Amino acid sequence: MNLINIPLLAFLSFASCTDSMNHDYRAKEIKNNESVVLSQNKYGYGIGDIATDFKLKNVDGRMVSLADYKEAKGFIVVFTATHCPFSKAYEDRINALDKKYKNKGFPVIAINPTNPAIYEEDSYENMQILAKKKGFTFPFLLDVGQKIYPQYGATNTPHFFVLEKTNQGNKVAYIGALDDNAQNPSAITKRYVEDAVDALLAGRQPKVTKTKAIGCGISR
Amino acid sequence: MMKQVLYGILMVLLATGCSSKKDNKTSTKTTARENNRSSLKSPLRTLKEKGVAIAVYDFESFKPFLHQKNDTVYVINFWATWCKPCVKELPGFENINKKYNDGKVKVLLVSMDFPNKIKSQLIPFIKKKGLKSQIIVLDEPDANSWIDKIDENWSGAVPATLIYNKQKRFFYPKPFTYNELETEINKLIITKN
Numbered sequence: 517m518n519l520i521n522i523p524l525l526a527f528l529s530f531a532s533c534t535d536s537m538n539h540d541y542r543a544k545e546i547k548n549n550e551s552v553v554l555s556q557n558k559y560g561y562g563i564g565d566i567a568t569d570f571k572l573k574n575v576d577g578r579m580v581s582l583a584d585y586k587e588a589k590g591f592i593v594v595f596t597a598t599h600c601p602f603s604k605a606y607e608d609r610i611n612a613l614d615k616k617y618k619n620k621g622f623p624v625i626a627i628n629p630t631n632p633a634i635y636e637e638d639s640y641e642n643m644q645i646l647a648k649k650k651g652f653t654f655p656f657l658l659d660v661g662q663k664i665y666p667q668y669g670a671t672n673t674p675h676f677f678v679l680e681k682t683n684q685g686n687k688v689a690y691i692g693a694l695d696d697n698a699q700n701p702s703a704i705t706k707r708y709v710e711d712a713v714d715a716l717l718a719g720r721q722p723k724v725t726k727t728k729a730i731g732c733g734i735s736r
Numbered sequence: 737m738m739k740q741v742l743y744g745i746l747m748v749l750l751a752t753g754c755s756s757k758k759d760n761k762t763s764t765k766t767t768a769r770e771n772n773r774s775s776l777k778s779p780l781r782t783l784k785e786k787g788v789a790i791a792v793y794d795f796e797s798f799k800p801f802l803h804q805k806n807d808t809v810y811v812i813n814f815w816a817t818w819c820k821p822c823v824k825e826l827p828g829f830e831n832i833n834k835k836y837n838d839g840k841v842k843v844l845l846v847s848m849d850f851p852n853k854i855k856s857q858l859i860p861f862i863k864k865k866g867l868k869s870q871i872i873v874l875d876e877p878d879a880n881s882w883i884d885k886i887d888e889n890w891s892g893a894v895p896a897t898l899i900y901n902k903q904k905r906f907f908y909p910k911p912f913t914y915n916e917l918e919t920e921i922n923k924l925i926i927t928k929n
Contacts, residue, residue: 727880
């Protein structure tokens with residue numbers, strides 16, 4: 517060994533010294549394609565990103581795009597599945613959300629990201645039945661070919677994205693859960709999506725921009 | 737001689753720099769863990785139906801399951817009866833539980849089923865499938881308050897699995913095949929020679 521090796525040694529020792537948990541975790545992630553994308557931080561949108569528009573078939577047979585909503589100030593886009601108990605727990609709340617905010621300029625657009633080949637309950641026909649039974653006041657679209665949800669970065673259902681319409685496009689202002697209690701609506705203490713939309717309506721940016729929630733994973 | 741001294745100084749500096757960094761990051765956790773002395777807490781309540789008892793925990797009482805310090809490898813799987821990929825991978829966890837019954841590996845299946853579905857859905861499912869691994873329910877409605885404490889990179893989607901021993905822990909936000917699962921577990925089994 518000569519002196520030239522010292523910096524190399526120092527570097528190697530330092531690298532091995534970083535938190536082994538994180539280090540090992542990244543090593544493991546490489547085995548899983550989805551997680552690799554996550555760790556590169558390229559999966560889905562961050563706050564401030566411009567969300568893509570889409571053209572997806574609604575349960576009423578018509579094609580729906582964000583661009584159709586000329587008067588909207590923004591959108592509450594929710595990825596939600598027909599089969600998922602967490603989505604089911606939120607159906608009435610999503611309906612109430614649309615009723616509350618559609619007239620204020622923030623309509624709900626629901627997208628089912630599930631592959632119906634995996635969950636038959638998520639077929640277009642079953643979506644139609646559910647929308648009718650529940651009296652959905654918002655479009656309920658099927659993400660045919662599962663092309664849209666990965667762009668948004670939805671991971672579970674239901675997964676909410678609040679978008680603010682700006683000159684540059686529909687800017688992501690909030691990503692996460694609707695509230696802090698899936699099981700019991702009467703025990704809710706935090707209404708993340710409503711707080712975010714209220715802030716945008718008041719000309720402010722939301723204070724809480726990202727939350728997490730247990731939900732059904734989206735299978736490909 | 738000079739080189740050896742340099743190396744010596746370098747190693748000491750690196751070692752101290754390294755340990756102080758770790759201490760800063762984990763000191764509170766370590767203290768809490770030491771106080772726990774790996775002892776598990778009582779569940780909030782236990783529901784019984786058809787001879788099956790299910791213990792229900794909130795996150796606070798569940799937490800010691802995540803930080804046991806002994807020679808066992810802990811395999812903690814987050815699942816639900818309504819989650820198809822979870823149900824599909826369950827036999828793998830059952831096989832591990834059966835094969836490694838010498839105390840080297842402990843499987844814990846943490847169900848995300850809603851508590852009001854325990855008697856009507858979870859217990860009938862357990863009976864139907866004849867599940868033998870330990871199964872508990874985590875009843876912590878404000879998921880945002882605890883998901884990051886399992887792993888910061890977890891979105892909250894199930895299935896997800898945490899595998900750890902007293903030295904290392906790995907988190908897998910994905911379904912497992914049996915072979916993958918066993919391979920990952922074997923990496924953590926502490927062999928005494």
